[in-house]
Amino acid sequence: MSPEGKEMKYRISDIARELQVSPQEVLHFVKEAGGKVASTSSMVKEPMRDLILNQFSDEKKLVDETRKIREEKQLRLSRLEEQSRKTYEKEQQLKDIISGRPERVGTSPKTEAQPETPEKEQVLEKEVVEELTVPEAVLKAEEKTVPVVEEEPVEVLDKASPVDEEKEAEGQITFESPQNIGGLTVFGTIDVQNGPGIGGDADKKGKKKRKKRFKEQADELKDEFDISAKGEEVTEKAAASDKKVVKKDSEGSEKTTEGVTPSKRKKGKKKKKPEVDEKTIEKNIRSTISGMDESGGGGASRQKFRKMRKIEREKEQEAADAIKEAQRSIIRVTEFATAHELADLMGVTPKEIIQHCFTMGKFVTINQRLDKETIELVSLEFGFEAEFVSEVEATEVVELEDNEEDLVIRPPVVTIMGHVDHGKTSLLDYIRSSNVVAGESGGITQHIGAYEVSLDGDRKITFLDTPGHEAFTAMRARGAQVTDIVILVVSADDSVMPQTIEAINHSKAAEVPIVVAINKIDKPEANPEKIKTQLSEAGVLVEDWGGEYQCQEISAKQGTGIDELMEKVLTEAEIRELKANFSREVPARGIIVEAELDKGKGVVSTVLVQRGFLKVGDPFVAGHTMGRVRALMDERGKRIREAGPSQPVSVLGFEDLPQSGDEFTVMLSDKEAREIAQKRQIIRREHEFRRSTRVKLDSIARQIKEGLMKELSVIIKADTDGSIQALADGLMKIQNEEVKVQIIHQGVGQITETDVLLAAASDAIIIGFRVRPNVNAKKLAEKEDLDVRFYSVIYHVIEDIEQALEGMLSPELHEESIGSLEIRQVFKVPKIGNVGGCYVLEGKVFRDSKVRLLREGVQIYDGELDSLKRFKDDVKEVDAGYECGLNLKGYSDIKVGDIIEAYRIVEKKRKL
Numbered sequence: 001m002s003p004e005g006k007e008m009k010y011r012i013s014d015i016a017r018e019l020q021v022s023p024q025e026v027l028h029f030v031k032e033a034g035g036k037v038a039s040t041s042s043m044v045k046e047p048m049r050d051l052i053l054n055q056f057s058d059e060k061k062l063v064d065e066t067r068k069i070r071e072e073k074q075l076r077l078s079r080l081e082e083q084s085r086k087t088y089e090k091e092q093q094l095k096d097i098i099s100g101r102p103e104r105v106g107t108s109p110k111t112e113a114q115p116e117t118p119e120k121e122q123v124l125e126k127e128v129v130e131e132l133t134v135p136e137a138v139l140k141a142e143e144k145t146v147p148v149v150e151e152e153p154v155e156v157l158d159k160a161s162p163v164d165e166e167k168e169a170e171g172q173i174t175f176e177s178p179q180n181i182g183g184l185t186v187f188g189t190i191d192v193q194n195g196p197g198i199g200g201d202a203d204k205k206g207k208k209k210r211k212k213r214f215k216e217q218a219d220e221l222k223d224e225f226d227i228s229a230k231g232e233e234v235t236e237k238a239a240a241s242d243k244k245v246v247k248k249d250s251e252g253s254e255k256t257t258e259g260v261t262p263s264k265r266k267k268g269k270k271k272k273k274p275e276v277d278e279k280t281i282e283k284n285i286r287s288t289i290s291g292m293d294e295s296g297g298g299g300a301s302r303q304k305f306r307k308m309r310k311i312e313r314e315k316e317q318e319a320a321d322a323i324k325e326a327q328r329s330i331i332r333v334t335e336f337a338t339a340h341e342l343a344d345l346m347g348v349t350p351k352e353i354i355q356h357c358f359t360m361g362k363f364v365t366i367n368q369r370l371d372k373e374t375i376e377l378v379s380l381e382f383g384f385e386a387e388f389v390s391e392v393e394a395t396e397v398v399e400l401e402d403n404e405e406d407l408v409i410r411p412p413v414v415t416i417m418g419h420v421d422h423g424k425t426s427l428l429d430y431i432r433s434s435n436v437v438a439g440e441s442g443g444i445t446q447h448i449g450a451y452e453v454s455l456d457g458d459r460k461i462t463f464l465d466t467p468g469h470e471a472f473t474a475m476r477a478r479g480a481q482v483t484d485i486v487i488l489v490v491s492a493d494d495s496v497m498p499q500t501i502e503a504i505n506h507s508k509a510a511e512v513p514i515v516v517a518i519n520k521i522d523k524p525e526a527n528p529e530k531i532k533t534q535l536s537e538a539g540v541l542v543e544d545w546g547g548e549y550q551c552q553e554i555s556a557k558q559g560t561g562i563d564e565l566m567e568k569v570l571t572e573a574e575i576r577e578l579k580a581n582f583s584r585e586v587p588a589r590g591i592i593v594e595a596e597l598d599k600g601k602g603v604v605s606t607v608l609v610q611r612g613f614l615k616v617g618d619p620f621v622a623g624h625t626m627g628r629v630r631a632l633m634d635e636r637g638k639r640i641r642e643a644g645p646s647q648p649v650s651v652l653g654f655e656d657l658p659q660s661g662d663e664f665t666v667m668l669s670d671k672e673a674r675e676i677a678q679k680r681q682i683i684r685r686e687h688e689f690r691r692s693t694r695v696k697l698d699s700i701a702r703q704i705k706e707g708l709m710k711e712l713s714v715i716i717k718a719d720t721d722g723s724i725q726a727l728a729d730g731l732m733k734i735q736n737e738e739v740k741v742q743i744i745h746q747g748v749g750q751i752t753e754t755d756v757l758l759a760a761a762s763d764a765i766i767i768g769f770r771v772r773p774n775v776n777a778k779k780l781a782e783k784e785d786l787d788v789r790f791y792s793v794i795y796h797v798i799e800d801i802e803q804a805l806e807g808m809l810s811p812e813l814h815e816e817s818i819g820s821l822e823i824r825q826v827f828k829v830p831k832i833g834n835v836g837g838c839y840v841l842e843g844k845v846f847r848d849s850k851v852r853l854l855r856e857g858v859q860i861y862d863g864e865l866d867s868l869k870r871f872k873d874d875v876k877e878v879d880a881g882y883e884c885g886l887n888l889k890g891y892s893d894i895k896v897g898d899i900i901e902a903y904r905i906v907e908k909k910r911k912l
């Protein structure tokens with residue numbers, strides 16, 4: 001508050017200037033302190049100003065100190081100026097006295113009034129000496145600079161001159177230059193004998209003494225100024241001088257070699273300056289003077305810069321600490337970790353975990369595995385956030401980063417895809433038999449899931465030769481993406497078929513580029529243009545039509561266009577700059593392409609090396625198994641010692657059968673490999689036992705809530721194109737703010753293994769609309785724990801998905817398959833209609849079972865049994881492996897080969 005009681009306000013920029021800190025810095029502080037200010041021109045009140053001054057107290061201290069020193073310096077300079085003026089005047093008086101000249105014009109009235117006498121001269125001399133006594137402020141500096149070495153007057157004068165210039169420039173110095181004072185040396189030429197009251201030896205001596213003193217005075221003054229520029233140098237010199245031996249002069253008085261009498265020192269009242277200023281002054285004089293030289297800004301800006309740099313460093317450190325802190329509070333844990341493992345991860349004792357579980361009403365033991373919810377709750381309680389990882393992730397082998405110089409372009413890995421009979425095998429065969437390494441005729445005869453072919457020069461392509469799309473999707477389902485480029489084979493005499501579409505969808509889902517090969521162009525009925533049109537309708541617009549997909553017309557049978565196709569593949573690879581670490585120092589890593597059990601050799605697996613070189617004798621871990629490389633063989637069955645990136649190789653030495661898509665990692669020792677493999681096995685067993693990771697309609701709402709789901713991927717398989725269209729339209733219209741429905745694949749016909757694999761790889765649900773899965777797909781879906789739903793009314797599909805997204809899915813009417821039968825004979829029975837002679841393939845069939853009739857996977861009928869007989873007897877049930885007769889209620893168009901599925905509806909509670 002101001003004295004008038006009116007509240008004072010201060011501008012931020014003014015305060016900053018006062019403190020010599022950046023206004024932004026002050027503004028930042030004010031904002032942080034809760035001040036409502038917009039810019040550095042904003043005003044703050046007194047309490048805030050006090051806060052700022054408090055915050056920047058260090059800066060304030062520095063500014064105050066500098067100001068004090070500047071003031072002191074100023075004071076000192078003016079005192080020196082005054083002394084010099086007086087000295088000069090007195091010298092002039094003396095000169096006049098000595099020369100016997102009348103008083104000089106402009107001298108003091110005192111000297112004018114009193115004629116000089118020898119006594120007076122002595123008094124004057126004393127006064128001069130006393131007057132020359134240097135003020136306290138410079139005592140310290142003076143102490144060091146007084147003993148000037150007489151033998152080096154020129155050097156001293158030279159040193160002084162820039163300082164004098166500087167002082168003159170500042171307008172602070174008005175006395176004559178030391179040269180003028182030094183000019184007194186010419187006194188020797190004056191005829192002093194005629195001078196009034198002055199003469200003889202005594203006078204000569206006194207003159208000499210005075211002359212010497214004046215010179216000393218001048219030098220002292222010069223050094224006084226010189227100290228700021230050459231402080232340290234002079235300090236050293238002075239220190240050295242101080243050590244000089246004190247001698248007695250001819251007059252019996254003590255004198256240093258430099259001619260300064262101790263009495264003078266005494267007269268000079270040289271006393272030690274208070275400790276506090278000693279260092280600061282020397283340091284700050286320099287910064288002050290340089291600050292003045294730079295218009296008062298340089299020193300301060302350096303300080304500011306240093307200060308800001310310090311603040312920046314502190315902020316960087318704080319940010320790094322915050323990240324570290326955040327990371328520290330996240331624990332990577334597998335679901336169903338034991339209480340002991342969880343305790344280890346959090347750095348607490350298992351007892352604490354057990355106690356905490358007890359308070360939650362759970363009784364656990366040290367080795368008991370905890371479920372997801374419990375782990376989350378317990379870790380939160382201990383200040384940690386649980387991040388759930390798979391068993392392989394949890395036991396992931398941490399790799400060192402690749403050195404840039406080890407990364408070299410590698411051959412692309414290519415998969416050939418396409419519809420049945422469009423010529424995939426023929427294309428691969430042609431490549432295998434023709435484009436083999438020069439000089440090695442005969443081609444690749446051995447079956448190996450992948451092989452490398454050399455084109456001209458050093459250019460190579462690795463082909464994955466795995467049947468259908470299964471390997472491609474199976475690997476992706478396991479998180480392994482090995483294919484760099486897909487060659488999509490489409491027969492020119494046919495059209496874009498369901499599997500072609502499937503291949504497109506798979507590649508797009510995996511974000512793998514496609515190169516189209518339009519095959520069989522040697523055939524007269526080939527119509528490549530028609531294929532291109534159909535491909536564009538399927539979302540693949542080829543290059544010559546302005547699209548991004550490269551396309552080549554080929555004949556796999558005759559070899560036409562295959563070189564060009566390979567060129568295009570290599571171009572595609574070049575664009576992508578595929579690189580791998582080719583260092584022999586790093587432990588090799590690869591992917592299992594396929595694996596089989598050979599009666600003689602044991603497990604033989606094709607590994608595609610992705611990093612480093614795999615060598616015979618290397619211990620490794622692959623998925624849940626481990627081993628040591630016993631032998632390596634190339635695609636021709638030839639033994640090799642090592643295999644590098646993009647090179648497929650047959651590996652012997654596995655303890656157990658790995659799965660395609662498993663990561664293969666070389667370890668330092670067998671022990672290490674075994675430990676990891678065992679750990680993975682344990683966790684996997686637990687997982688298989690206790691949970692499913694798949695997307696389920698009835699748990700979608702929870703996943704949405706947890707922010708785990710942003711997109712619901714759906715695969716639609718239906719009986720007709722019309723149904724697909726209607727379903728797709730309906731699903732796309734579903735409005736949900738958090739989640740969007742994405743149809744990743746749709747097709748007519750039964751649900752196949754490929755659909756299941758795609759769903760597994762993309763975490764999708766499958767909707768079967770009046771279609772069923774084939775036996776393998778069904779088994780696979782069960783194994784993969786996929787949500788496969790069957791519907792016959794479009795409205796129900798839309799309703800279920802809508803409700804699921806909102807978490808409102810009503811108790812699920814779950815269908816449980818009981819058994820399946822195959823119709824092997826059809827008998828016409830009068831009045832009853834057609835009766836099927838059946839064989840129960842699996843499970844059981846009950847008389848009151850609900851049944852559906854499937855023809856080639858497509859549902860034809862859904863209803864109940866009218867009768868179930870064995871050898872003319874009505875029975876309640878028939879087991880697998882037995883024959884039976886039946887007819888369907890209200891439907892008699894049964895055919896040999898039809899499948900009847902028996903099921904029942906069970907109500908399952910929603911898991912929300």
Ligand SMILES: Nc1nc2c(ncn2[C@@H]2O[C@H](COP(=O)(O)OP(=O)(O)OP(=O)(O)O)[C@@H](O)[C@H]2O)c(=O)[nH]1
Binds near residue numbers: 421425521555557558
């Ligand atoms: N005229 C002609 N026939 C071809 C060509 N390529 C393949 N064929 C024939 O097409 C048929 C099917 O070829 P495959 O290579 O077995 O086809 P695929 O796509 O591998 O078939 P699946 O393995 O059953 O999926 C064979 O009879 C081949 O001889 C070609 O370029 N021209």
